Amino acid sequence: xxxxxxxxxxxxxxxxxxxxxxxxxxxxxxxxxxxxxxxxxxxxxxxxxxxxxxxxxxxxxxxxxxxxxxxxxxxxxxxxxxxxxxxxxxxxxxxxxxxxxxxxxxxxxxxxxxxxx
Amino acid sequence: xxxxxxxxxxxxxxxxxxxxxxxxxxxxxxxxxxxxxxxxxxxxxxxxxxxxxxxxxxxxxxxxxxxxxxxxxxxxxxxxxxxxxxxxxxxxxxxxxxxxxxxxxxxxxxxx
Numbered sequence: 638x639x640x641x642x643x644x645x646x647x648x649x650x651x652x653x654x655x656x657x658x659x660x661x662x663x664x665x666x667x668x669x670x671x672x673x674x675x676x677x678x679x680x681x682x683x684x685x686x687x688x689x690x691x692x693x694x695x696x697x698x699x700x701x702x703x704x705x706x707x708x709x710x711x712x713x714x715x716x717x718x719x720x721x722x723x724x725x726x727x728x729x730x731x732x733x734x735x736x737x738x739x740x741x742x743x744x745x746x747x748x749x750x751x752x753x754x
Numbered sequence: 755x756x757x758x759x760x761x762x763x764x765x766x767x768x769x770x771x772x773x774x775x776x777x778x779x780x781x782x783x784x785x786x787x788x789x790x791x792x793x794x795x796x797x798x799x800x801x802x803x804x805x806x807x808x809x810x811x812x813x814x815x816x817x818x819x820x821x822x823x824x825x826x827x828x829x830x831x832x833x834x835x836x837x838x839x840x841x842x843x844x845x846x847x848x849x850x851x852x853x854x855x856x857x858x859x860x861x862x863x864x865x866x
Contacts, residue, residue: 677858
């Protein structure tokens, strides 16, 4: 079974530029997550989709970040314009829809390491 | 109070010893608890999950959950240098599997 795919793996941009990340989840996984992981910290949830609907985007800085999941499969996360503090690893994860009262296992992609200069 | 707390470490144990990693959470309604391992420069990978109070064993790993104390732990028996990594505690805060929070992680170093 193929895992979660992400691209690019690395990206270096200057502040105020825009950048986009792509994620392809495991086939059949209805739930997709985007996390931001700053060095030395745990992953912070930015947005969660179930199929192509947004479940939680409460921690997404909506003035500069946007995300979409077309047709309930692939997803893109965009930052425009980027700031220095956006330097982090952006992780995509996917999971099956859990039973009521139970979260299902999340499988992570390799991540995209973003450096903003 | 942070939602999920862990000692940042590093926690150093000798090879063959038991490593004990602790996690506390603030939302008493949390239902599901996960331990992920993250090697430096890699993405997190699931070690095990626990839903019910008590112990759950999987090979050298044992997860312990005490919902009354809002405490979950991970024990690693016969620690190996290959266990050296950051261990992330993750908590599902609601009843619908849709409110996931990671702790900051504990860095474990197993010394040969």
